[in-house]
Structure formats: structure tokens, C-alpha cells
Amino acid sequence: MAANKKLLILPGDGIGPEVMGEVRRIIGWFEKARGLSFDIAEDLVGGAAIDAYGTPLADKTLDLAMGADAVLLGAVGGPKWEPLPFEIRPERGLLKLRKEMQLYANLRPAIVFDELADASTLKREVVAGLDILIIRELTGDLYFGTPRGVETLPDGTRRGINTMVYTSPEVRRVTKIAFDLARKRGSKVCSVDKANVVETTEMWREEVIKLHGEGYEDIQLSHMYVDNAAMQLVRNPKQFDVIVTGNIFGDILSDEAAMLTGSLGMLPSASLGDPDETGRRRALYEPVHGSAPDIAGQGIANPLATVLSFAMMLRYSFDLDEAANQVEQSVRNVLARGLRTGDIMQPGMTRVSTQAMGEAIVEELAKLG
Numbered sequence: 001m002a003a004n005k006k007l008l009i010l011p012g013d014g015i016g017p018e019v020m021g022e023v024r025r026i027i028g029w030f031e032k033a034r035g036l037s038f039d040i041a042e043d044l045v046g047g048a049a050i051d052a053y054g055t056p057l058a059d060k061t062l063d064l065a066m067g068a069d070a071v072l073l074g075a076v077g078g079p080k081w082e083p084l085p086f087e088i089r090p091e092r093g094l095l096k097l098r099k100e101m102q103l104y105a106n107l108r109p110a111i112v113f114d115e116l117a118d119a120s121t122l123k124r125e126v127v128a129g130l131d132i133l134i135i136r137e138l139t140g141d142l143y144f145g146t147p148r149g150v151e152t153l154p155d156g157t158r159r160g161i162n163t164m165v166y167t168s169p170e171v172r173r174v175t176k177i178a179f180d181l182a183r184k185r186g187s188k189v190c191s192v193d194k195a196n197v198v199e200t201t202e203m204w205r206e207e208v209i210k211l212h213g214e215g216y217e218d219i220q221l222s223h224m225y226v227d228n229a230a231m232q233l234v235r236n237p238k239q240f241d242v243i244v245t246g247n248i249f250g251d252i253l254s255d256e257a258a259m260l261t262g263s264l265g266m267l268p269s270a271s272l273g274d275p276d277e278t279g280r281r282r283a284l285y286e287p288v289h290g291s292a293p294d295i296a297g298q299g300i301a302n303p304l305a306t307v308l309s310f311a312m313m314l315r316y317s318f319d320l321d322e323a324a325n326q327v328e329q330s331v332r333n334v335l336a337r338g339l340r341t342g343d344i345m346q347p348g349m350t351r352v353s354t355q356a357m358g359e360a361i362v363e364e365l366a367k368l369g
């Protein structure tokens, strides 16, 4: 295959480089055993970039990302950088990357592998067979709205402000992605908002309903307030097919959904923008979890969320569906072999390191022939 798949790898901080190391191992295997060829660049982001470049996202790194067919990111952040002013913290680097690349649709599938149905803190019957897709709007909302910041008032007290902002085109474009993707699965979309008290989200609901009436009547559309949705996700998650929601609600609900699958270490994500004139769609793939400072440097992090994000990259950015299926099948097979990192450890299973998990995936890939 031609060496034209431009891939930027940004391992980031904490467990980011550890889990990304296993993806590099898998990429190496695909290159050697399958002749897949990637044009790979690697750079720093987040705290690592602050230490090296004095900024969480250097201009040259952003340029590399803008020119790449896909970006693979580990995670950013950690206690070392928490004392820094807000604007130059590691997380701002990731937010800037998402905004500049216009990655407005963040796909967060929560799939329960049968082998892990008992690893969830919920009962097996509640989670077994679960396959839901949370679509989180990623470039608007409280994370980007202005005014924002903290000011000291004349009386010495402080006031913090963040602003929830959405425009109707922003709501429509992410909802369109949700409707289109729902058509390829269960044809059900639940839009999550807080329309009873937050006007911005009342507008969100109205726009979703309008778009639904413009050719998406075959989709079974429902609406739910976010507080109820948080409850329903643990009460009966299988009622959902596709959930579409804003940035802050999606951030919170997807961490909650991760625990249905057994661990935050299992949840991958794809962040997509619109295709450009050449048909190329900017895209970034990252696990839903963060840099996990509490376990960083110990070689015990679960690499599967990042490995599954890599599978999403193969599918969405490079149309390599067969390779993506093989990565996912290999994950299933290592779980069936009883291999578990600490976060998904169950009685009678074999506890393995991050590295051993990556090696086992490569072994399974090789067996798939």
C-alpha cells in the first residue's frame, strides 16, 4: 500500500506514552506483517509540550496536525502542571487542537465485550450485550463560550463565569452525524439536554426536532433531560442506541458509560470534522480516559481504549475496515484468553501489564492470518 497515510502521534502525559507504546507496537506489526504503510510523525502535547516548548500546543505541532490524515493522541494533564495559569495548562492544548481542527463530532462507543460483562460494577443482565454510541459535540458549549474567567469584585469576593453557547448550525451539524450514524445501526437517537431550565439547550432541542422533520423521520427520536439520562444509563442502558448531546453533558455521560463496559480504560473515541474539498476529513482519535497520574509510570494502565481508538482510525480515516475488525477481534481474543490489566481484573483471570497486553494483541493478530 502507498506510503501516503499521514499520521501524527501525540502520546501526551502520564499513561499516554505507555498506552501509545502498545499502539506503536501494533502499527509496527501491521507494517511488517501486512505491508501497511504509514507516514508517521510524533510530537509533544500537553504537559510534555509545556516542559519542552513552553506551550501545551506549539504552532508547529498544530501545523503537523492540520496536515495529517489522522492524529492519535494519548492523554494530557497531571498534577505537575496544575499550578500553572489556566491558559497554558495541558488541557488547553487539547481544547485548542479540537477547536482549530474543527472536530465537532466526538464519537464515543460504549460496547460491552461479553468477556467483561462481569467486570462492570453493574449486574451482568443490565450491561451484557450493550452497544451504544454517545456523540458528544466537541467544539462549543461551556468549554469555549465567552465571557469566561474569574474576577475579583470590589468587595473582595470572587466571581467565576463560564458561558454555554451554541448556534443552530452547530447543533444541526452534530445532530446530522447522529442521525446518519443511527441509520447504520438501530435507527434510534436520544438527544440529551436540560431544556427545562437552560435556554441554550431548549434551542438545542428545537433544532434537533426541526432537522428530524427534514428527512430523518425514519429515525426514532426521543429527548431526555441530562439528569434523567445519567440515571437511565445505569438503570437500563440498553434502552439507548445513539445519544447526541453537548460538550459538557457528553463529557460526563461518557465517563459514566465507560463503567458499563467495565473500565474507563476500555472506551475509545473518534473526533471528526467535515470533509474538505478533497474529501479528506480531519480526525483525531483518543481514549476517553485522561492521563491517570495515580497509576502512571507503573506499566499497569489498560491500553485497550487507545488500541480501540486506533481501530476506529483505521475504519474512519483510512477505510481499512478489515484491519479495524481484526484489531477489535484481537482485543476480544485476548480477553477470552483471560488476560486482564488491573482495572478489569476478575477472579480466575490472569493479571498482565500494559506491555503484555499489547504483545498479546499482536499474537492474536498474527493468528488471524
Ligand SMILES: NC(=O)C1=CN([C@@H]2O[C@H](COP(=O)(O)OP(=O)(O)OC[C@H]3O[C@@H](n4cnc5c(N)ncnc54)[C@H](O)[C@@H]3O)[C@@H](O)[C@H]2O)C=CC1
Pocket (backbone or CB within 6 Å): 015, 019, 074, 075, 076, 077, 078, 079, 091, 094, 264, 265, 266, 286, 287, 288, 289, 290, 291, 292, 293, 294, 295, 300, 301, 302, 303, 305, 343
Ligand atoms: N483527554 C484527555 O487528555 C483527558 C485528560 N484528563 C486529565 O487527566 C488528569 C487526570 O484526570 P482524572 O480525573 O483522574 O481522570 P483519568 O481518566 O485520568 O483517571 C480516572 C481514574 O480512572 C483510572 N484510569 C484511567 N484510564 C485508565 C486506564 N487506561 N487503565 C486503567 N485505569 C485507568 C485512573 O487510574 C483513575 O483512577 C487530569 O490532569 C485531567 O485534566 C482527564 C480526562 C481526559
Ligand SMILES: CC(C)CC(=O)C(=O)O
Pocket (backbone or CB within 6 Å): 091, 094, 095, 251, 288
Ligand atoms: C480537555 C479534556 C481534559 C476534557 C475531557 O475530560 C475529555 O475530553 O474527556
Ligand SMILES: [Mg+2]
Pocket (backbone or CB within 6 Å): 251, 252, 255, 288
Ligand atoms: Mg472526560
